[in-house]
Amino acid sequence: MLVGVLALQGAFAAHELALAECGVQCRQVRVAADLDGIAALVMPGGESTTMSRLLVTSGLFDPLAQRIADGLAVFGTCAGMILLSAEVLDGRPDQVSFGAIDITVRRNGYGRQVDSFEADIEMPQLDSPFHAVFIRAPKVERVGAAVEVIASHAGVPVLARQGSVFVASFHPELTPDYRLHSLFLQEV
Amino acid sequence: MSSPDSPTARATGTYPVKRGLAEMLKGGVIMDVVTPEQARIAEDAGACAVMALERVPADIRRDGGVSRMSDPEMIEGIQAMVSIPVMAKVRIGHFVEAQILESLGVDFIDESEVLTPADEAHHIDKYKFTVPFVCGATNLGEALRRISEGACMIRSKGEAGTGNIVEAVRHLRSIIGDMKKITQADSAELFEWAKRLQAPLSLVQEIAETGWLPVPMFCAGGIATPADAALAMQLGAEAVFVGSGIFKSDDPSPRAKAIVEATTHFRDASILAKVSRGLGAPMTGIGMDEINQRFAERGW
Numbered sequence: 001m002l003v004g005v006l007a008l009q010g011a012f013a014a015h016e017l018a019l020a021e022c023g024v025q026c027r028q029v030r031v032a033a034d035l036d037g038i039a040a041l042v043m044p045g046g047e048s049t050t051m052s053r054l055l056v057t058s059g060l061f062d063p064l065a066q067r068i069a070d071g072l073a074v075f076g077t078c079a080g081m082i083l084l085s086a087e088v089l090d091g092r093p094d095q096v097s098f099g100a101i102d103i104t105v106r107r108n109g110y111g112r113q114v115d116s117f118e119a120d121i122e123m124p125q126l127d128s129p130f131h132a133v134f135i136r137a138p139k140v141e142r143v144g145a146a147v148e149v150i151a152s153h154a155g156v157p158v159l160a161r162q163g164s165v166f167v168a169s170f171h172p173e174l175t176p177d178y179r180l181h182s183l184f185l186q187e188v
Numbered sequence: 189m190s191s192p193d194s195p196t197a198r199a200t201g202t203y204p205v206k207r208g209l210a211e212m213l214k215g216g217v218i219m220d221v222v223t224p225e226q227a228r229i230a231e232d233a234g235a236c237a238v239m240a241l242e243r244v245p246a247d248i249r250r251d252g253g254v255s256r257m258s259d260p261e262m263i264e265g266i267q268a269m270v271s272i273p274v275m276a277k278v279r280i281g282h283f284v285e286a287q288i289l290e291s292l293g294v295d296f297i298d299e300s301e302v303l304t305p306a307d308e309a310h311h312i313d314k315y316k317f318t319v320p321f322v323c324g325a326t327n328l329g330e331a332l333r334r335i336s337e338g339a340c341m342i343r344s345k346g347e348a349g350t351g352n353i354v355e356a357v358r359h360l361r362s363i364i365g366d367m368k369k370i371t372q373a374d375s376a377e378l379f380e381w382a383k384r385l386q387a388p389l390s391l392v393q394e395i396a397e398t399g400w401l402p403v404p405m406f407c408a409g410g411i412a413t414p415a416d417a418a419l420a421m422q423l424g425a426e427a428v429f430v431g432s433g434i435f436k437s438d439d440p441s442p443r444a445k446a447i448v449e450a451t452t453h454f455r456d457a458s459i460l461a462k463v464s465r466g467l468g469a470p471m472t473g474i475g476m477d478e479i480n481q482r483f484a485e486r487g488w
Binding site: 007008009010011012013014030031045046047049050053054057058078079090091092107108112113114115116117118119120133134135136153154171174175 | 209
């Protein structure tokens with residue numbers, strides 16, 4: 001199975017390492033032709049406004065939006081979550097998103113870098129807590145009826161899915177624990 | 189911090205949290221800005237962060253005198269203008285400037301040779317801070333000493349304010365070249381490497397296993413064109429800092445956008461050709477034999 005990793009900017013290399021540990025082949029995705037033949041896509045953390053601009057200038061936005069609409073399995077972490085959300089608060093007015101999961105997120109909703117943190121989160125799919133790293137993370141402020149919340153921290157959803165679209169406000173690629181990548185790949 | 193067994197327990201300022209932001213900046217362009225208006229232009233162009241400072245390195249070089257941390261009011265003006273991470277510089281060893289920047293909520297501190305050093309022997313103990321630090325390096329030993337002091341990101345120093353990429357290339361080749369050699373060394377030779385580099389043995393051993401620094405390495409000092417940015421990336425840098433190269437050029441906004449695209453598509457020559465067209469004049473730049481002060485020599 002070939003899994004794409006959006007490589008416009010951000011922590012794509014860490015995701016590639018995690019996916020390789022799960023035994024799948026990866027391809028960096030920067031232009032539309034890179035989408036050919038991928039079975040799933042990971043959208044990493046990084047700066048969502050930078051990625052938004054590059055999605056447009058590279059001509060990747062429309063073909064990727066079409067693939068997502070056609071059911072491509074996608075896992076967006078942090079900035080990737082912002083890019084997949086239906087509504088983005090405190091974004092730039094020209095910021096694009098795919099609207100692939102019916103949630104509202106607030107950019108930097110947990111604060112600046114000095115407020116970034118790590119914490120254990122629990123979910124029924126895992127037999128022990130997952131240690132999650134939150135970096136200038138987006139905060140989920142609304143969840144639509146079609147969205148399944150998989151895990152929360154301090155009462156706020158941090159991992160959710162709608163169909164084949166998965167989002168996390170934290171960074172499973174920053175810890176040597178690949179259980180969430182494996183869970184995503186099982187759904188592909 | 190709440191108690192560890194509480195369901196809302198969280199830990200801030202840990203090494204993974206600090207290093208994590210460096211990971212998020214990979215593949216991006218961090219731009220020097222001296223006003224909120226420049227910060228807006230940088231964010232509009234797709235910068236992944238801005239570096240707030242009083243004067244760009246080219247002006248520091250021209251004006252001389254002592255160069256210090258920026259006025260907090262100016263940093264707050266930039267924080268209010270943009271939503272991307274805001275970095276700021278402190279003088280080497282000036283831990284009080286760092287305390288002040290941390291209290292302002294700056295996202296990353298650059299302990300920078302571009303400012304006038306405050307301490308001729310010691311760098312800041314960066315483990316004491318919640319905010320992450322980046323430090324410059326001209327060679328692998330310097331990089332590893334900064335990492336052992338708690339730096340979460342290294343940038344090759346190059347020679348800031350020159351618009352000349354030659355020093356950045358020298359430093360990248362030196363750091364990466366030595367890492368390649370270390371991966372070929374046997375375990376006995378690693379002791380000699382640690383001694384020669386004046387660096388902790390444990391970090392040298394880690395490089396022997398992984399082939400890379402334990403933190404991200406970006407490139408700074410001399411990038412003036414999209415091709416310069418792509419050169420740094422192809423040589424192995426994981427992101428770039430652009431200082432004087434944008435706002436000392438004829439037309440900063442299109443040049444900033446072009447450098448962002450070049451950093452992403454750094455292996456695609458047809459995209460590089462496209463974004464390099466019609467940008468107006470780059471900063472004039474200066475040759476290494478024309479300068480009397482090498483910033484890169486500051487730091488120990």
